[in-house]
Amino acid sequence: MTDSGPVRAFWQDLGLPGLFDVHVHFLPPNIQAKVWAQFDQAGPKIGRDWPIRYRGSHEERVEQLRSFGVRRFSALPYAHRPGVATYLNDWAAGFAADVPESLWSATFYPEPEAPSYVAAGIEAGVEVFKVHVQVGEFHLDDPELDKVWGILEDAGTPIVTHAGSGPVGNEFTGPGALARVLERFPRLAVVVAHMGAPEYAEFLDLAERHERVRLDTTMIFTDFFDQEAPYPSELVPRLVDLQPKVLLGSDFPTIPYPYAHQLEGLERLGLGEDWLRAVCWHNGVELFG
Template identity: 75%
Template sequence: MTEPDPSTAPPEGTATPTQVAADAVEVRAFWEGLGLPGLFDVHAHFLPPSIQRAVWAVFDAGGEKIGRPWPIRYRASHEERVEALRSFGVRRFSTLPYAHKPGVAGFLNDWSREFAAGIPEVLWSATFYPEPEAAGYVADLVEAGVEIFKVHVQVGEFHLDDPHLDAVWGTLAEAGTPVVVHAGSGPVGNAYTGPASMARVLARHPRLTAVIAHLGAPECVEFLELAERYEQVRLDTTMMFTDFFVPYPAELLPRLRDLEPRVLLGSDFPTIPYPYAHQLEGLARLDLGDDWLRSVCWHNGVELLGLERGAGAHA
């Protein structure tokens, strides 16, 4: 990634090194207070520099694709962001590339594989897109030991049950390799978002380990029902219970508590508009108990993906 120009002030909302250090103190106090060895974040992003700049430009512009101003708190080089997560005590984290058009997934996957190879905390992440080559490269990645995939239907503008993906879902279901799916209509929906195509995929591949990003917001009820119906479906907490994102229906909290083993911490680091600790504080305010927090912030991620590369249940 191109290093920031020291002669140019960072965009408004970007944390200074001093603020990042202060954030680290708050984050560590949270998990130390729970008696945990750290945090397990299944929803973080590291992208090739050209793609990262393009993604951040969309957030900087706001508008119809984002829906509101969205300052990026942890805008920094790859190296600085890795060190920030280490200072927070995040022991394992994903990179979650996502393809936005045909022909891009291979480039993203090659870059992500190289990036993961040099950083032991990284979950080797990959993506796919509905294209004729998808079944082949996904099968190759699974065979090679990739740990987690990501797809984003709002950005990619495709239905999850596109015929090009049926063999992909079959491969992932058989292998048990998790896939983080952003299918909810938050922050801004389109003709492809919502629970319908996810429900159709799960009906055909009921053993698929799908991790529903953002608790499926704003279609929280429908995605919660899918998690209750299919035992391999997980939910990640990314950006939920903050002052910034879609509100979670209070009447669903008892059911979310009952799904304790299948709720995973996610953050959307680095493209979040608040300190990393803010979401952790939001989870604590739910008052679902310390055991629930320990499971969500650590144990469930460890059980699904392991503490060392390739040590998850799907390996």
């Protein structure tokens, strides 16, 4: 299964050098297997059948992205409990060293060691962090993270943040905690994963109010997400003015449809080729270089 032709035709028709995907996952094999098992079982944090289209080894999946023409992509490990972040970060550092297209990715968790290893990661060259409050079951405004947010605000390092209540919400999800964090750390470079689904309007408001808050398109505007959490049509025009702050994300490999379907969903919005070029390439380059 290559699925490459439609993807390459998409960016070639736009005159782009390729795609910049800010929401791709690579995890240590033992953890990757456990994550996929949750999806296979439609576990409590998944909530629905979710067949994974792009399985295979790390090497096979990297080659798949290269065949698509995805020139830059993240790895986005995310800590699900205390004590695991440094293990994930060490593994992700090795992945970034081996895969030159990959953004050097890392994660953190509300724990006493977090300020130290976050600062060390930034100093070493980490380009993006990922946190997932639905899986990790922590509040973004946990006092244990105060020093971490200060370090990240000063460094300007982006944080891809899954804070929306999709696919299954819990007491830790929703826009409230991120809004409170941004009141105290307004210069944080946050990328809201999945455009904040299903609290689209609230997270869109945060992106409009805060200079360095962005949204990624991950799985939004696809038939799969439209079944349960369609993006409200009345919000789409606001994405025109927000063009510089919208970034392509896919959730590869953990998607149940061809990679090209995400791109087709963006094209169906009818926001124009300049908008697509910005979202699928230029905005990522502007943020990450």
